[in-house]
Amino acid sequence: MNGLYAEDFADLLEPSAILNAEQAAQRSVAPSRPGQALQVRCLLRPNSTEQVSAILNRCHAAGQPVTVLGGLGGGGGFSHAHEVAISTERMNAIEHIDSRASTALVQAGCVLQTLHEQLQPLGLSYGVDYGGRGSATLGGNIATNAGGSQVLRYGMTREQVLGLEVVLADGTVLSSLNRMLKNNAGYDLKQLFIGSEGTLGIVTRAVVRLRPLPVSQNTALLALPGFDQVTALLAHCQRNFPGSLTGFEVMWKGFYCGAVQNHVAPLPAEQPFYVLVETSGADPLRDREHFEIIMQQALEHEWAVDAVLASSQAQRNALWEVRERVMWIMSAPDWHVFDISLAPSAMSDYLRTIEQELASHWPNAELVVFGHIADGNLHVFVRFPEKMPQQTYEQLCALLYPPLTPLGGSMAAEHGVGQSKVAHLHYSRTPEEIALMRLLKRSLDPLNILNPGRVLSTRPLT
Amino acid sequence: MNGLYAEDFADLLEPSAILNAEQAAQRSVAPSRPGQALQVRCLLRPNSTEQVSAILNRCHAAGQPVTVLGGLGGGGGFSHAHEVAISTERMNAIEHIDSRASTALVQAGCVLQTLHEQLQPLGLSYGVDYGGRGSATLGGNIATNAGGSQVLRYGMTREQVLGLEVVLADGTVLSSLNRMLKNNAGYDLKQLFIGSEGTLGIVTRAVVRLRPLPVSQNTALLALPGFDQVTALLAHCQRNFPGSLTGFEVMWKGFYCGAVQNHVAPLPAEQPFYVLVETSGADPLRDREHFEIIMQQALEHEWAVDAVLASSQAQRNALWEVRERVMWIMSAPDWHVFDISLAPSAMSDYLRTIEQELASHWPNAELVVFGHIADGNLHVFVRFPEKMPQQTYEQLCALLYPPLTPLGGSMAAEHGVGQSKVAHLHYSRTPEEIALMRLLKRSLDPLNILNPGRVLSTRPLT
Known part of the structure; x- marks a missing residue:
């Protein structure tokens, strides 16, 4: 052709x-x-x-x-x-916000930060947020089923989407702009497109759920002596902040050291783990009192050895800034970035295994870990002191992914498959699953014109 | 054949x-x-x-x-x-409960109540519950994407399912027993089967999310003078109980009167609306105090004219019993049951319209309404004093469904399409949507052997 x-x-x-x-x-x-x-x-x-x-x-x-x-x-x-x-850059409007029903109709090119800014004065919020909010679009979020820092409370992007408008490969417009929480009138077609990375259709508009803007937020950074203490603190927070725990971000020491380097460190970089805990609520005085009690208990149980509680928005921003410096690593060309998920109970063993493997293959490699561990999601970053050939990335994958298979882990937790991970899909999905994915792709895009080579390999779709 | x-x-x-x-x-x-x-x-x-x-x-x-x-x-x-x-009655085991990761691996025939009973002593709960818990199976819940009384807090069944094992039409076993909250390794195939009413595959096992069992629950029944007050009370509760509002069930007077007939009425049946409000939390004393304040405010604002707060489990059960008498209507053969959803802001107008229409066509017909209104879901029940021919049901549908179309409402909110609503799907779904549903059905079940005639009509799938 x-x-x-x-x-x-x-x-x-x-x-x-x-x-x-x-x-x-x-x-x-x-x-x-x-x-x-x-x-x-x-x-x-x-x-x-x-x-x-x-x-x-x-x-x-x-x-x-x-x-x-x-x-x-x-x-x-x-x-x-x-x-x-x-x-989709010119299709960036927020067409309608329904405050009463807590829904918004947005175009695919709408930037995440713009939506958050428009919602704030209305006392509303959107359940997805992360460091890239200034350039990420809602359509991109939906196509990749983005995660971020609030998955714990609100779920992934999938759970925010009520209705979707999609253009299919042949130009057919599928306008399913449902606005209700409940709708079992036939197959929930939008689910096909959310997280399919543009391979089954192009998202043009969406109806998303909105949430009440939290009236009070409490944020703390804690230093912890071990991974057992991290999981104990998580259980403690989940027990005591049901429905209000909005953040539980875990930084391994190496990540924290890198993030506070050349900056003021909120806590000295001496412990193996740093956890950012955040709750959101509706009653400032009551929430603050409760938060302080629960954090105090964490210190008394010796799950945490040190803690700092933000007492202003500026202090809260400063704590989040440490955590969001992850973007500096992720966008740096010399770091290899991995986005895996596995059951929290298996994390410690998994990391020990890959640490040993890395040390035996590349003694000079640097390993840094950050995780939304309550979501089972670890971001693993690897850097080599010297420039390495492309095949090193493949060797790294062959070291990091196979241990995930027996654990039922995923080689793409919130960043999708794209092109770079297509060849590794089999570590997380069975041949039957991949065959069904290919069947869907073939049924919806028989000529394979939509984002070919993403998610699935480009070998003939027959 | x-x-x-x-x-x-x-x-x-x-x-x-x-x-x-x-x-x-x-x-x-x-x-x-x-x-x-x-x-x-x-x-x-x-x-x-x-x-x-x-x-x-x-x-x-x-x-x-x-x-x-x-x-x-x-x-x-x-x-x-x-x-x-x-x-699936012999495939009813709970194979594994992982308390730490808050997941359970269950077989399709497991009865909903059995799962709740097994979880309780472990301090865990499942996010789906409703009156039919004693006979409903997890597989059936998943196949129909069941709703119920806790959708407000936890979402529909779809949001509880992490992994799914399904047998496809040709016998292929698709075992996608993912246990993580985050997994974007390719298409989320389970979404295809959840809510597809067994027409694309047969659910055999599932990994479901578990939640902490609430340590404290506060329940109240309120009497309200009008629908504006119902929506004001809802907004008040959503604002003040973020993440802890687990129930907001609205009974129109006719429903309430029927439900308390021949029983002790918790509140006199004099007001047009009765709302059951429930919150779940982790701190009994603090939660109770907060709940009382917020309910007191509702009375002071005159959103509610009367209220009773449960102060024991027995009282709580008594309040829920009123609401769950809905099953007595739904399983009675002489009531026509409708399960619609639409934006809460449109409910009042919609009901006025159908009330007038009903009165003009069948002056003796009885109309009773109950709703999970925060979810946009109304259950509308119609009864005729005398035995009516089958065509009356079709006439009723032709009266109740068309006004939903301009409102973007759904003719099947939580009870699915089954066989009886197949002919009415077009009121809620576009020709393009129905064509895509048929394409999926044809791709996954080319011989049309799985639950034929449910969800989609049986005309040849070509």
Whole structure:
């Protein structure tokens, strides 16, 4: 096939909405990779669902591969020179906020931070938040089923989505903009698209659930002497803050040391674990009193050896800043980033195993760990002192992923599969599961034009 | 095709696991319909996933339609004389409870009440509960994405399921027994089967999330003078009990009057609305004090004109009993039961519309309403003083459903589509959505042997 180029869309979009290959190459593949130019046949910037539909309809007829650009925060969806890229950047409106029903109708290109900012004066909040909020889009969040720092309380992005509008591979618009919590009128089709990384359809609009903005928040950073104490503290918090524990972020010593380096450290970097605990509630005085009692008990039980409680918004921001410095690692090119999940009870053994393996293969490698452990999610970062060839990444995967299989762990907890992990899917999914994924892909996108090569390999879909 | 009979499974199952048509007819179609005999070719009672797989493999080869019997509480999945029925009644074990990770591995035939009873001494709870707990099975809950009285706090059954084992139409076992909250390693296949009413696969096992058993519960029944006060009270409760409001059940006067008839009424039946409010927490003294303050405020604002707070478990049970008498209506043959959802802001207008319509068509008809209104879910019951022909039900549907379409409401909120609502799906779903449902059905069950005629019509799947 010859495929399509910028000029083939001139009748569908206004000129400013069409960037040819050269113009597109002025952009970088992601905000975190400023030097890496975007290489695509053309970059289209539709401003409506109808335009997305017309583009896909034409690409489908031509068998032209398409890639979708959201906020590009994850760094997973890198495009290829033969692909037509669709950016949702001009479809960024918050169309409607229903305060009474606690729902919002948003376009796919709406930036996460914009939604949070619009909701705040209304006393409302959105259940998904994380460090990349300034560039991440709602559509990207939905396509990747984003996690973040509030999964513990509100669940992943999947649980925030009530309704979804999606354009299918052939241009069919599937408008399922349900606004109710309950709807069992047939199959819940939106679930197919949430977390499918744009391989089954392109998200254009969504109805998301909103939550009351917490009136009070209490935040503490604690230093802990061991992993047993971390799980004991977690159980203590879950028992005593049911429905109000919104954060439980665990930093292994190496992560904490790196994050406080060249900054004021809220607690001395002497203990093996640092935990950021946060609760959200509706009654400032009562919540504060309760929070202090529960944190005091943690010290009395010697689960924590030191603690600092934020007593202002500035102090709260300072504690979160330590934790959010994770982005500095994740966007640095010399760190290999892994996003795994496994049962918390297996974490300690798993980490000991890979630490030993790493030490025996690459004695100079640096290992840093951070985790949303209540969600079973660990971010494992590995750095080598010297530049290593690409095959090192594959060797690293072959070291980190196999121990997950007997534990039933996942090689992609909240960052998805993208292209880089396609070959490793079998560590977490059975042949029957992969066969069913391929069946779905083949049924919904028979020509394999949507984000080909992401999630599933590109070998013929037959 | 000739299809299969009891004797065709003699080599797969032990004799006691096979009931022929005559033996099956000794059973009723559902516990709530004792006089109505089950009419099927045979009833198979496998005791393992492997046996379910072998049965389906054989039925697939023969093109033999299969129906799945769970707890039969809903009364939706009535079978037909040409179908082979599979009951999960012997696959009822709780295989594993992981208290630390708050997960349980259960078999499909496990009864909801049994799970609750096993969890209680461990200080754990399951997020789904409702009046039919004594016969409902976990597999049935999952297949129908059951709702119930705790959706407000924990979500529908879908949000409780971490992993799922399903047997596909051809006998393929899809074992996705994930135990983590986060897993974005490819498509979340379990979502396809949850709420698909057994039409895409048969659920055999599941990993479900557990929650801490509440240490304290506070329950009140309030009498309210109007619907505006109901929504004001809801907003007040959502604001002041974030994460701890576990129940908000609204009974319209007619429902309340019926429910307290021949019983001791906790409050006189004089007001247009009665609301059961419940919170769950971890700190008995503190929670009680807070609950009393918030309920007192509701009275001071004159949202409620009367209130009774339960001060013992017996009193709490008595308040819930009023609300759970809904089952007496739902299982009575002379009530027509509707299960709709729509935005709470539209409820008042919607009910006024249908009340007027009903009065103009059938002046003697009785209308009774009960709702999980925070979930947007209303149960509407209609009874005629005299026996009406079957077509009346169709006429009733033609009166109740069309006003939902412009409101974006659903004609099946928590009770699913089954067979009786197949023809009405178009009131809530677009042609594109129905076409995609049919595509999924065709892809996963090309011979249309799984629960044919449920959710989607039986016209050829091409």
